[in-house]
Structures are given as C-alpha cells and as structure tokens.
Amino acid sequence: MNGQFFISLLNPGIGLLFATAFFLLWLNRRERYVAYAAAAYIASALAFLILDVGPVLPMELQRLPANIGFLLTGIFFAAAIIQRYALPVPWRAMGVTAIAATAAFTWFLLGHPSIAARILTISIGAGIIAIMVVVVLWPVEKRHLIDRVLFWVAAFSALNLIVRPVVLLSLTGGFDNYVGFQQSVYWTTVQFTQAMVSIAAAISLMVAVAIDQIAELRRAADADNLSGLLNRRGFEAQADAALRRCIDADTPVALMIADLDHFKRVNDNHGHAVGDAIIAAFGAHARAIGPANMVAGRIGGEEFALLVPGASIEAARQLAEAVRTGLAAACADRIPARLCPTASFGIAIGAPGATLSALMEEADQALYEAKRMGRNRVRTFTPKPVRLAATCG
Numbered sequence: 001m002n003g004q005f006f007i008s009l010l011n012p013g014i015g016l017l018f019a020t021a022f023f024l025l026w027l028n029r030r031e032r033y034v035a036y037a038a039a040a041y042i043a044s045a046l047a048f049l050i051l052d053v054g055p056v057l058p059m060e061l062q063r064l065p066a067n068i069g070f071l072l073t074g075i076f077f078a079a080a081i082i083q084r085y086a087l088p089v090p091w092r093a094m095g096v097t098a099i100a101a102t103a104a105f106t107w108f109l110l111g112h113p114s115i116a117a118r119i120l121t122i123s124i125g126a127g128i129i130a131i132m133v134v135v136v137l138w139p140v141e142k143r144h145l146i147d148r149v150l151f152w153v154a155a156f157s158a159l160n161l162i163v164r165p166v167v168l169l170s171l172t173g174g175f176d177n178y179v180g181f182q183q184s185v186y187w188t189t190v191q192f193t194q195a196m197v198s199i200a201a202a203i204s205l206m207v208a209v210a211i212d213q214i215a216e217l218r219r220a221a222d223a224d225n226l227s228g229l230l231n232r233r234g235f236e237a238q239a240d241a242a243l244r245r246c247i248d249a250d251t252p253v254a255l256m257i258a259d260l261d262h263f264k265r266v267n268d269n270h271g272h273a274v275g276d277a278i279i280a281a282f283g284a285h286a287r288a289i290g291p292a293n294m295v296a297g298r299i300g301g302e303e304f305a306l307l308v309p310g311a312s313i314e315a316a317r318q319l320a321e322a323v324r325t326g327l328a329a330a331c332a333d334r335i336p337a338r339l340c341p342t343a344s345f346g347i348a349i350g351a352p353g354a355t356l357s358a359l360m361e362e363a364d365q366a367l368y369e370a371k372r373m374g375r376n377r378v379r380t381f382t383p384k385p386v387r388l389a390a391t392c393g
Contacts, residue, residue: 016042227280266278282323
C-alpha cells in the first residue's frame, strides 16, 4: 500500500465520522434535517469507497453508483440546510437534475466514452443542486452568524463544483484513462477541496444544531406551559426589548394587564382543574386574536400581560374588549356550563422615555380602577393632573 491509498481513505473516513456524529445527534433531537445530514455523509463515504477502494467492474460500471452517490450527497445536504429553516425542500427539481446528470453520465460512460464529459456532467449537476440552496436561502433573514456561514458554504460549494472542473480541465486538456485521472492534479484537488468543504459544512451544521438546541432550551425556560404564553421572566425580557424598539422608532406601544375575576372562588368552588382550564383558555384566546407582534405572558397566578407594539390607545382598548368579551366562549367547552369566567383589564400607553416597570405600574393602577368599579371591564390609565402651587401676587 502506498500513500495514494491512504489519501483515498480520507474522504470515506471523514464521511463515516460525520455520518456517525449526525446520527447520534439525531437520536437526541429527532430533527429531520439532522437525519438528512447523516444520510448525506453516508452517501459521500460510500461514493468515495466505491470509486477509490472498490473492485473494478466491466466497462467501469462501478463509476455509475459512485457518482449517483455524489449526487445523493448533494441532495441530502441541500435538504438538511433547507429543512433547518422549515422551508419547502425542492425535491422534484433536485431529482430531475440528478436524473438528467445520471443519464448524461451514463451516455458518456457507455455510449460515447469521455472522462472529461463525465466529470463536467456530475460536477455541474451537483453544482446546480447547491445553487438551489443559495436561491432558497437568499431571502431568509440571517439572524445569526451561523446562518450566514451556512449560506456561504452552499455558495462556495456551488462555485467549487461548477468552476473547478471547467478551469482544471481547460488547463490539463482532459484524460485518456482512469490511471492518469486518479494520478492527476485534478483528482488530488477534488480530494482536498471535498474534504475541506465536508468538514466546513459538517462543523457549520453542528454549530447550527447546537444553536437550535440552546434556543429551544431558552424557549422552554421562558414559557408557561399551562397558558401557552411566556412566563414572567420571558415576558419581561421580550417586552422590554420590544418597548425599546418602539421608543427608538418613535412608535406607540400599549400594555394591557388582565386579571381573572374571583379566581380564588373559582378554584375553591370548582377545583383547580377548572381554574387551570380557564387559564389555558385565556392564553389560547389571547394568542388567537392578538396581533403577530404581541408579546403575551402569564405574570402571576391569574394575571396576564399583553404588550402590543404600534398600538394606539383605541386599538389597545378594542383588543382588550375582544379578549374580555370572548373569554366565556373560549372557555365554554372546558368548564361547567353554569360558570361564566370574566376578567378585568388595565391599559397603559408608552410615553417617550417610558420603562417597562413604569408602564406596568400604570397598567396596574388602571386594573385596580377596573376592579374597584365592579370588575369585568376595561380601564385606561389616566395621569392625575398636576396641581400648581399658589403664588402671591
């Protein structure tokens, strides 16, 4: 065995290593895109093993499954990146591209043999598949550095697959046989660049998996499972950020605090299961009718906060009334028929320089006023008039 044999094991080894790593990650997360990544590296390892280590078949037919493996590598890795963003995977377009490339490869293998044409056929086919990833990800908001890294890994892969064979074949002038091909600068370049792209792509996707895991844990830590809303910590963090954006953009913002009326009496007379059902119904009802940018949280046992960026005082009042008047219907199939739950609401509108704590205090004062006036109503915070001290003339 010479050094070339060990070099030929480089890409299969990398492929099997990363396939195992992604499979173990999939066992933990069960995310489809992680499974696609494992499949991509299995296909890559098998393709290189067939091409460099496997036995030679009559008419070089081992080349056909090996290059199908390369195309499957591109398809599965494209699916992994696209699926991570929960976007539609262009299976049909990728399948048609792979079939066309395979048909052309077969023709240049059996019908009109040409090593250079086969190289171009598979490289351009795989490059087109990589371009599909670039096209799909182009309009996606890239919130994290890893999103940009994945995009540029796909872009570099497309460029590498399409430009590399054209440039190198133009310099070498093609190959007369596979012995010369496997000892050529071109094949050495393929082995090296493929290894680098495989490592970069795998590390990037593994970092993306880790970021997704952290985000999932953060969401779980900030969520209130019963209401389906944020818990107090999650609400205060997101509401504070939203409030700051509104102040910076000089746009209005409204905060509503709601309290379920006589909730202790409900728990005492009907049991905590009924009380929990009302809390869950309130959360689902508020999410269903609130705007998409609303930050909603359960900030106490039976107390809720809804912050709506861009809402005027009238829009906030309409939303609060809609939640209040629709609560009984939202609970109808969850609680005893004779029970009619109600809620009181206090509203405060953000002023220039307002802080979340000050806004919540104002909304609390309005909520107290709603309760003092009989509950099951909406009240808006009104600043007390400032009395000027009398002066002697």
